[in-house]
Amino acid sequence: MLQYYMNTTEPMSTRITPPAIVADNLTKVYGAEKTTAVNAVSFMVERGELFGLIGPDGAGKTSIFRMLTTLLLPDGGNALVDGHDIVKDYQQIRHTVGYMPGKFSLYPDLTIAENLNFFATVFNTTIEENYHLIKDIYVQLERFKDRRAGKLSGGMKQKLALCCALIHKPTVLFLDEPTTGVDPVSRKEFWEMLKRLKEQNITILVSTPYMDEATLCDRIALMQQGSILAIDTPDAIIKSYPDILYAIRAEKMPALLKVLGTSNTVATSYAFGEYAHATFKEHIHQEQDIVSMLQYAGMDNIEVKRIQPTIEDCFIKLLHA
Amino acid sequence: MRAIKFLLQKEFRQIFRNRSILAMILVMPVMQLIILPLAANYEVKNINLSVVDHDHSSYSQKMITKIISSGYFRLTGYNRSYGEAFHLIESDEADVILEIPDGFERNLIREDEQKLLVAVNAINGVKANLGGAYLASIIRDYNQEIRIDFLQNNRFNVIPTIDVTSSNWFNPNLNYQVYMVPGILAVLVTMIGGFLTALNIVKEKEAGTIEQINVTPIRKHHFILGKLIPFWVLGNIVFTIGLLVAWLIYGIIPVGSLALLYGFVSIYLLAVLGLGLLVSTFCETQQQAMFIMFFFMMIFILLGGLFTAIDSMPEWAQVVTRFNPVSYLITVMRMVILKGSTFQDVAPHLGIIALFAIGLNGWAIVNYKKAS
Structure with missing residues (x-):
């Protein structure tokens, strides 16, 4: 049975x-x-x-x-x-x-x-x-x-x-x-x-x-x-996506991805269309904190917004779980 | 039964829509039967002969005339020395050299004996063999004539001679076409039955349609029958066209019974269809199927007794021919068409072909089931 x-x-x-x-x-x-x-x-x-x-x-x-x-x-x-x-x-x-x-x-x-x-x-x-x-x-x-x-x-x-x-x-x-x-x-x-x-x-x-x-x-x-x-x-x-997800864009995307990839405050980051999607280790981050962190790293024209995760984000999350 | 009916409908629709296959089925037997028997002739003609005559006597002249007038030889060189003539062989202008020694006529009359030299270019084995043999037989003939000239004063032949006269049964004029046509027809039937079936089934695999069919209520045996029946019918059609061509163009009318011929071909087709089916179970692409079938066809044709007699093959090759279904069909075709053999005569062949049919189809079905 x-x-x-x-x-x-x-x-x-x-x-x-x-x-x-x-x-x-x-x-x-x-x-x-x-x-x-x-x-x-x-x-x-x-x-x-x-x-x-x-x-x-x-x-x-x-x-x-x-x-x-x-x-x-x-x-x-x-x-x-x-x-x-x-x-x-x-x-x-x-x-x-x-x-x-x-x-x-x-x-x-x-x-x-x-x-x-x-x-x-x-x-x-x-x-x-x-x-x-x-x-x-x-x-x-x-x-x-x-x-x-x-x-x-x-x-x-x-x-x-x-x-x-x-x-x-x-x-x-x-x-x-x-x-x-x-x-x-x-x-x-x-x-x-x-x-x-x-x-x-x-x-x-x-x-x-x-x-x-x-x-x-x-x-x-x-x-x-x-x-x-x-x-x-x-x-x-x-809904079961556990983290807060941010979509981030800057003038130089390859450089941005590199910064996100090496920063120790970033939990995950990956390119997603014309944005980079990232989650952060501590939840205290506000959009403004992220912007200043990236400005400090030399990024220009930074755009950060909190977004709903898509199925693809969930999939990527599950892959790394 | 209903399933088979619409599978057949689909299959025939596809066959009649495929121009190249249709052309192959209709044009191939006609073309091959018209062209091949005319070309595939064992009689060797136009053998290039070079003569080195050291004698220049009336006897040597007479002999050369006799050789040329036989129709088999073409005088391409008349040389002064053997070395010169050999150059012609080297440049492929001559196939045979005949050297007549000095004092040919004188010695022949005086000593009753003379020797000639025949040198043959053996690059082309058949031409060399037959050319040498023809030449020897003409010279023998010539020799006989001279003896009669010498002995004409005697009232009786002092040397007893046995003269052998042969007559050719079932093919009185040793006409090669009569011999080749049934054989070629056998190969054609095999091609249609074996090749097309294998390719057709593998084509469904390649296109993925076989999977689509597998997810329907159509059973495996329906599918297999739906494939075998059309090609069985086509095989019979090709055979009929072939018989018509043989009759219209070569005037060959089967001496034996047509029913027996069709009966044998029907069972034979089951065997080659089984082979096609078996090959298709091993192949994933039409290219593979093509090469495997071609491999078998080459062996079937060359070891089938179409061009060379099985009896003159080495022992091991004769054993191989026993596993060659085509050899049975060629034999039976010749037996029934030329000799008028009856059912009793071909029953052993029929039995073996039936075993082939059961064996090949059984193996194919077992293999087909395993594959899924």
Whole structure:
């Protein structure tokens, strides 16, 4: 029996439907060198939730996706998708989930309509039956429906892939880095589509290396090197940031970063866009103290402001914790 | 069954959309069957002959005329010394030197015996071998004629001679085209069945579409059948085109039963499809698959008895040919098309090919399962 059921206060019988995804100490080790890609990862995704796996490349996100979609056997631990065991009941899982891999994997020599129709028939359904699910996305593609998938632009390919993953009305949708390599406008559009899908009560597990997308999820898991650093709602993760964070700017940024890096009053500092983000060891610091400290170090045009940490700040904090 | 139906639909749609594959399937058999049998001819003609005649007699003249008029030789040099003629061999202008000694005619009449020197350039083995043999046989013939001239006064032949007359069965004129066409057809069927299947499956791996398919209710055996059936059909189509070309261009009509031919090819295709499938389980990219299939094809063709007879190969190579499915198809094609062999005659070959089909497909499926 999985950890989740044992810890829950509800008796199992009262649960009408199992959670969408339960991962319990999921582990994956690759190759002869025994590289641990996923290290005893446990998390749970409720039905209808938009759950994000956030982490840089190599954090193990894709390996988790491939295990949950039954493409890869775990080397340790277990997981349930829709209440089905990913190893024993892989056939059932393949009937109910939708998977959109990070790399475009539809048939480039078939047209949009043919690809969509193929994946509909594979799942024993028709485009008409679930048209309402893909309608918003498909209307943008419909003009090109006789164009071959290989000849589409990046954003169009991604929309088509999403349509194909949705056409059988999956209960759980797995989206592996759907916005990587997509322009900012299309990324925004894509997340709006996900929000609308959530309203259809489809559970979505999405991975992304972009920290700014984390706040668009209901809950997120921050990942690094195969382990989960924190799981919570984006707000809660931001609230749990223990320090006071300052954004600092000066005329000569490289020099400023150097000063912050060597000063013994600074706890952490790093470049963040056009600012440097820093926390200080003692909380007595006011903006003015920081300014005078930096002026003393020879900085000009100093701007210091206290800011709300972002998910990225939390991630960096967790990395150094 | 429903799953297989739309997989086939998709597969055929993709094949018919791919112009180069379609061209390969339709044009390749026609082109290869028209060009290769004409070019792949074992008969050696235009052997360049250089003669060094020290005798200049009517006998030596007669012999040279006879050699040239055989049609196999082309007189490219008429030299005064062997050394001069050898220069022609060195510069590749002559393949064979015939040296006629001084006093050839005189000694032949007086002593009933004379020796000639034949020197052959053995860089091109086949040409050298056959050229030497042709020359020897013409001279032997010539010798015979002279003897008859000498002995014409005798009423009976004093020396008993055995004259061997041979007749060639199943290919009376020793026409190489008749021999080559079924063999080339066998190779074509193998190419379509093995090469295309391996490349096609690996292409799905490369594009990642196989993963997308794996996360659907399509079962592995559906997927495999969906891949094998189209190429099985294509193999049969190519075979049919090949038979038509053989009939229209070379007038080759199978002596044996067509049903037997198709039956054998059908099972044979299962074996090569299995090979293609097996290779695809080992490869991640089309490039790898291409090289591995090419490696096998080279061995299959060279050790398949298409160009060189298996019986004249060294012992170890003959053992290798027993594991070469192409050699069985080439043999059976020639047996049925040229000789009219019946089911009983080809049953052992059929049995072995069936074993190949079971073995290769079984191995491929086990390997395919393991990979995931």
